[in-house]
Amino acid sequence: xxxxxxxxxxxxxxxxxxxxxxxxxxxxxxxxxxxxxxxxxxxxxxxxxxxxxxxxxxxxxxxxxxxxxxxxxxxxxxxxxxxxxxxxxxxxxxxxxxxxxxxxxxxxxxxxxxxxxxxxxxxxxxxxxxxxxxxxxxxxxxxxxxxxxxxxxxxxxxxxxxxxxxxxxxxxxxxxxxxxxxxxxxxxxxxxxxxxxxxxxxxxxxxxxxxxxxxxxxxxxxxxxxxxxxxxxxxxxxxxxxxxxxxxxxxxxxxxxxxxxxxxxxxxxxxxxxxxxxxxxxxxxxxxxxxxxxxxxxxxxxxxxxxxxxxxxxxxxxxxxxxxxxxxxxxxxxxxxxxxxxxxxxxxxxxxxxxxxxxxxxxxxxxxxxxxxxxxxxxxxxxxxxxxxxxxxxxxxxxxxxxxxxxxxxxxxxxxxxxxxxxxxxxxxxxxxxxxxxxxxxxxxxxxxxxxxxxxxxxxxxxxxxxxxxxxxxxxxxxxxxxxxxxxxxxxxxxxxxxxxxxxxxxxxxxxxxxxxxxxxxxxxxxxxxxxxxxxxxxxxxxxxxxxxxxxxxxxxxxxxxxxxxxxxxxxxxxxxxxxxxxxxxxxxxxxxxxxxxxxxxxxxxxxxxxxxxxxxxxxxxxxxxxxxxxxxxxxxxxxxxxxxxxxxxxxxxxxxxxxxxxxxxxxxxxxxxxxxxxxxxxxxxxxxxxxxxxxxxxxxxxxxxxxxxxxxxxxxxxxxxxxxxxxxxxxxxxxxxxxxxxxxxxxxxxxxxxxxxxxxxxxxxxxxxxxxxxxxxxxxxxxxxxxxxxxxxxxxxxxxxxxxxxxxxxxxxxxxxxxxxxxxxxxxxxxxxxxxxxxxxxxxxxxxxxxxxxxxxxxxxxxxxxxxxxxxxxx
Amino acid sequence: xxxxxxxxxxxxxxxxxxxxxxxxxxxxxxxxxxxxxxxxxxxxxxxxxxxxxxxxxxxxxxxxxxxxxxxxxxxxxxxxxxxxxxxxxxxxxxxxxxxxxxxxxxxxxxxxxx
Numbered sequence: 010x011x012x013x014x015x016x017x018x019x020x021x022x023x024x025x026x027x028x029x030x031x032x033x034x035x036x037x038x039x040x041x042x043x044x045x046x047x048x049x050x051x052x053x054x055x056x057x058x059x060x061x062x063x064x065x066x067x068x069x070x071x072x073x074x075x076x077x078x079x080x081x082x083x084x085x086x087x088x089x090x091x092x093x094x095x096x097x098x099x100x101x102x103x104x105x106x107x108x109x110x111x112x113x114x115x116x117x118x119x120x121x122x123x124x125x126x127x128x129x130x131x132x133x134x135x136x137x138x139x140x141x142x143x144x145x146x147x148x149x150x151x152x153x154x155x156x157x158x159x160x161x162x163x164x165x166x167x168x169x170x171x172x173x174x175x176x177x178x179x180x181x182x183x184x185x186x187x188x189x190x191x192x193x194x195x196x197x198x199x200x201x202x203x204x205x206x207x208x209x210x211x212x213x214x215x216x217x218x219x220x221x222x223x224x225x226x227x228x229x230x231x232x233x234x235x236x237x238x239x240x241x242x243x244x245x246x247x248x249x250x251x252x253x254x255x256x257x258x259x260x261x262x263x264x265x266x267x268x269x270x271x272x273x274x275x276x277x278x279x280x281x282x283x284x285x286x287x288x289x290x291x292x293x294x295x296x297x298x299x300x301x302x303x304x305x306x307x308x309x310x311x312x313x314x315x316x317x318x319x320x321x322x323x324x325x326x327x328x329x330x331x332x333x334x335x336x337x338x339x340x341x342x343x344x345x346x347x348x349x350x351x352x353x354x355x356x357x358x359x360x361x362x363x364x365x366x367x368x369x370x371x372x373x374x375x376x377x378x379x380x381x382x383x384x385x386x387x388x389x390x391x392x393x394x395x396x397x398x399x400x401x402x403x404x405x406x407x408x409x410x411x412x413x414x415x416x417x418x419x420x421x422x423x424x425x426x427x428x429x430x431x432x433x434x435x436x437x438x439x440x441x442x443x444x445x446x447x448x449x450x451x452x453x454x455x456x457x458x459x460x461x462x463x464x465x466x467x468x469x470x471x472x473x474x475x476x477x478x479x480x481x482x483x484x485x486x487x488x489x490x491x492x493x494x495x496x497x498x499x500x501x502x503x504x505x506x507x508x509x510x511x512x513x514x515x516x517x518x519x520x521x522x523x524x525x526x527x528x529x530x531x532x533x534x535x536x537x538x539x540x541x542x543x544x545x546x547x548x549x550x551x552x553x554x555x556x557x558x559x560x561x562x563x564x565x566x567x568x569x570x571x572x573x574x575x576x577x578x579x580x581x582x583x584x585x586x587x588x589x590x591x592x593x594x595x596x597x598x599x600x601x602x603x604x605x606x607x608x609x610x611x612x613x614x615x616x617x618x619x620x621x622x623x624x625x626x627x628x629x630x631x632x633x634x635x636x637x638x639x640x641x642x643x644x645x646x647x648x649x650x651x652x653x654x655x656x657x658x659x660x661x662x663x664x665x666x667x668x669x670x671x672x673x674x675x676x677x678x679x680x681x682x683x684x685x686x687x688x689x690x691x692x693x694x695x696x697x698x699x700x701x702x703x704x705x706x707x708x709x710x711x712x713x714x715x716x717x718x719x720x721x722x723x724x725x726x727x728x729x730x731x732x733x734x735x736x737x738x739x740x741x742x743x744x745x746x747x748x749x750x751x752x753x754x755x756x757x758x759x760x761x762x763x764x765x766x767x768x769x770x771x772x773x774x775x776x777x778x779x780x781x782x783x784x785x786x787x788x789x790x791x792x793x794x795x796x797x798x799x800x801x802x803x804x805x806x807x808x809x810x811x812x813x814x815x816x817x818x819x820x821x822x823x824x825x826x827x828x829x830x831x832x833x834x835x836x837x838x839x840x841x842x843x844x845x846x847x848x849x850x851x852x853x854x855x856x857x858x859x860x861x862x863x864x865x866x867x868x869x870x871x872x873x874x875x876x877x878x879x880x881x882x883x884x885x
Numbered sequence: 886x887x888x889x890x891x892x893x894x895x896x897x898x899x900x901x902x903x904x905x906x907x908x909x910x911x912x913x914x915x916x917x918x919x920x921x922x923x924x925x926x927x928x929x930x931x932x933x934x935x936x937x938x939x940x941x942x943x944x945x946x947x948x949x950x951x952x953x954x955x956x957x958x959x960x961x962x963x964x965x966x967x968x969x970x971x972x973x974x975x976x977x978x979x980x981x982x983x984x985x986x987x988x989x990x991x992x993x994x995x996x997x998x999x
Contacts, residue, residue: 013946013947016945016946016947017945017946020944020945021945024945034963035937037961037963038913038914038937038962038963039937041913041915041956041960041961041962041963042913042914042915042933044958044960045913045915045956045957045958046915046933048958049919067932067933068932068933068934069932069933069934069935070934073934074934074937077934077938078937078938078941081938081941081942082941082945
């Protein structure tokens with residue numbers, strides 16, 4: 010039986026593709042049948058005409074037979090669909106303006122949505138590139154290696170735990186000394202992430218110990234760049250940070266440790282034993298692989314008593330622990346999540362605006378075609394068939410739009426990736442995958458169906474009852490359609506207002522942000538980063554000698570002012586210590602206050618133009634052997650010395666072994682925006698590198714102020730560094746204004762996209778209102794002719810038409826303002842310096858929308874006004 | 886292929902066409918229609934067009950096959966012939982028909998006996 014069924018389907022598919030030739034065959038067959046029947050009828054004594062007519066009656070009409078034959082041998086519905094499609098393609102080809110408008114509208118809506126969805130897909134939806142990545146979790150706070158080790162030992166929820174921090178190491182295998190990014194890890198990281206080297210082997214647990222063998226694993230990129238992907242790399246020795254390491258493996262291509270750039274991977278205990286052995290340095294991002302059966306909640310519950318245990322065992326390092334587990338995916342999406350969701354919401358609104366235009370377009374066309382449709386209804390076309398045809402038209406247009414939208418999205422994604430903010434940096438895999446394709450297809454289909462049904466429904470409603478009264482129904486159809494279009498336009502205006510408000514708020518926020526005083530003057534500042542290799546600069550005296558030489562070399566260049574700081578504002582780096590103020594009530598160990606600790610050298614404050622508020626700046630006298638001096642910022646002064654001067658007060662670091670080193674506060678300087686332009690500084694102290702007690706602080710940012718062009722300065726400054734030490738790599742050469750721009754990149758990204766969406770929505774809404782008003786004007790041409798003939802003035806005409814526009818506008822604005830107030834509150838987390846109900850912004854965007862909408866309705870109004878009454882009267 | 890009435894009719898027509906082809910050998914559409922009318926003494930007046938729909942079904946199920954040939958007035962015509970699986974189907978259907986007809990007959994007699 011199923012064999013027969015398969016045979017039937019095969020036969021029908023065959024027939025479907027051979028429709029024309031089979032039609033022809035059947036026509037011949039029928040002709041022959043008629044001939045024979047006519048001949049028999051004539052034998053029975055009929056006249057030839059009579060015989061033929063009787064034969065036709067018996068047979069039941071040639072065309073009808075052919076139609077039924079076609080249905081019987083093939084797929085009847087598909088056949089009708091194809092017929093509709095063929096018809097529609099013809100219609101669309103004949104109306105290029107309508108087609109272009111429909112396709113373009115949908116392409117804009119679907120394209121923008123698909124582009125944003127591609128990013129959302131990559132950031133929020135697609136699994137991370139690690140096996141079973143849903144089992145990968147991380148801890149909100151960083152951990153020290155010892156804490157991580159303890160937690161791993163005390164828990165049963167995890168298959169593996171891996172910690173990673175990174176350090177820049179000198180690599181001298183290339184043409185000039187460079188710094189590469191080394192991921193310092195423990196041996197468990199490979200199992201935690203579930204990725205092993207493609208060549209060679211991972212770091213073995215017995216190698217991952219203090220004083221263990223210096224072995225290293227290369228990233229695929231590093232291996233290709235410096236070793237030409239040589240297969241003989243295993244066992245080779247390379248020099249990193251002045252030490253020789255043996256290469257034992259190469260990671261697969263495409264592998265990346267989350268949020269970490271890594272050219273090489275090496276054991277933390279081997280490379281950086283000072284950090285690895287100290288419980289107080291919480292510098293590891295830890296990745297934990299949950300066991301198959303363990304849920305996040307179970308693992309979290311297991312952690313709570315451990316926090317207390319760690320706190321009671323090591324109060325100095327672990328007081329107030331509250332470890333929170335976060336799924337890796339969520340952690341990585343982190344900061345960009347709210348922004349992406351906001352953009353997704355905005356782009357959906359844009360789609361709705363586009364769809365409203367689209368529906369309006371189809372509706373106008375349905376009204377235009379009502380005579381044809383009325384005729385077909387009169388001739389007996391079934392209602393479902395007509396709705397099906399209108400749906401076909403809509404689907405065809407929206408699918409074409411979707412296709413164009415995909416192309417648009419592909420271009421859009423490329424563009425997005427070029428200006429993506431740093432927070433999206435991890436996301437490289439934004440591409441058009443199956444999910445994105447399905448998304449675009451689904452959007453196109455849903456929009457095509459829903460917004461194709463709206464006009465179909467409108468058109469059918471107008472034929473209810475009197476299918477033959479073609480002209481009589483014209484008015485009804487117009488009125489029903491017009492009402493629907495009015496509603497659509499109001500919705501469009503409201504949505505456009507919401508988008509404009511959102512964009513307006515972001516623009517205002519960004520503008521506020523750019524006018525924030527960072528506390529220093531970024532113009533004409535060049536910055537660079539240097540890290541001294543431990544092999545040659547293990548002691549402070551050597552470091553200080555290098556620093557002085559370098560600054561002397563740079564300042565010798567005319568017109569140059571150079572200084573250095575350990576943590577540059579807006580660089581994303583900071584270092585804090587707990588401290589104890591002299592003479593204050595003692596605090597329990599572990600809960601001492603924390604302060605940002607920054608080391609400087611040279612005339613840093615003057616170079617940065619950070620104002621001195623009280624006391625004095627560092628002088629040459631604040632040097633080795635002299636009493637330790639410190640300059641604090643205003644926030645420090647305000648926080649710890651309200652209403653009095655901090656000058657002369659003394660503090661020391663809380664975690665210090667041996668006799669205390671007291672710093673004396675000698676001055677107060679202005680605050681800088683260190684962490685971000687939108688974030689106030691924390692209490693900070695500045696110390697002199699020359700008096701440094703921390704030989705591990707081997708890094709420095711150089712800031713160079715010049716009166717001239719800072720871009721030309723770079724090679725000159727590099728030479729100045731290499732005059733002090735020819736083997737030190739100079740990295741991160743960046744003008745300060747660039748760093749500031751980068752720090753607002755996420756906001757600019759948000760603003761730019763939302764701005765574009767709002768502009769497109771505004772344009773679409775303008776087109777929408779223009780379409781409705783000009784259609785109404787066309788419909789009322791005759792009426793206007795009569796009115797004018799009866800003496801109505803032009804301004805009166807104008808008022809009527811503009812009145813219609815204004816009514817739509819008022820409704821749209823009212824709905825839009827309410828929606829704005831509700832919806833923009835959801836984005837208050839993305840705003841800076843403005844509330845979501847900022848009256849100025851609301852007033853501005855409302856005015857903009859009102860002006861654009863009025864202009865869009867003025868144009869058709871002017872047409873009505875200038876109409877010639879005699880021609881208008883004759884207008885059909 | 887929907888609606889109870891046409892289903893019975895369709896099945897019946899299929900059976901009649903198959904039987905005709907079985908008895909008469911290859912025939913064109915008109916020949917089949919004529920033959921059915923003659924045999925039934927014109928009691929069964931089929932819309933002759935429906936013969937072709939029936940033939941489409943039989944061909945696509947493989948119970949009949951079509952071939953171009955020359956008609957009695959020596960013009961091109963399509964001739965239909967029953968196939969082997971068509972004969973099997975005919976036997977099955979004929980038996981089925983007999984059983985159903987017998988059952989209905991008995992049922993009707995029984996009903997009128999009361």
